[in-house]
Amino acid sequence: MTETTGSTATPESGNPEGADGAAETTAAEGDKKSGKKKSGKRAKKGLFARIGLFYRQIIAELRKVVWPSRNELTNYTTVVVTFVVVVMAFVAGLDYGLSKLSLWVFG
The missing domain is CATH 1.20.5 (Single alpha-helices involved in coiled-coils or other helix-helix interfaces)
Known part of the structure; x- marks a missing residue:
């Protein structure tokens, strides 16, 4: 799983871990080798989409906070x-x- 500090293998990143704990070949590395462009979830989004995502992530993190x-x-x-x-x-x-x-x- 992702208990190891510094691990980038998360379901959100599309970077699953193998049985030995090491990350498998990433989608980005696979795209570089095959020469294909990224599409779908991993494609680069526009400026406003990234800003919207940033604020949605901020709100999601603030909901996790235990307020006194x-x-x-x-x-x-x-x-x-x-x-x-x-x-x-x-x-x-x-x-x-x-x-x-x-x-x-x-x-």
Whole structure:
């Protein structure tokens, strides 16, 4: 199947895997050898068709996203804001301490 990272053998690509896990000869390689033009599903589409396909794929991917609930979003926001405030206080403390130290050292 397609569990291997980086595998291009998917049913959508028309690139099935063989029994040994390696991809068979692709349709594009077969077309190059025989000199035939691509047709059907693998043919190059026009600009607007490609743009439409791109947006359909975006919408399909967004439907797969697991969106956080309102409660989870509130918790995540609270954690992030608290962390930012703590880091800001730490950096401000370092800045204040180092400025006093440099004032003491250099007069």
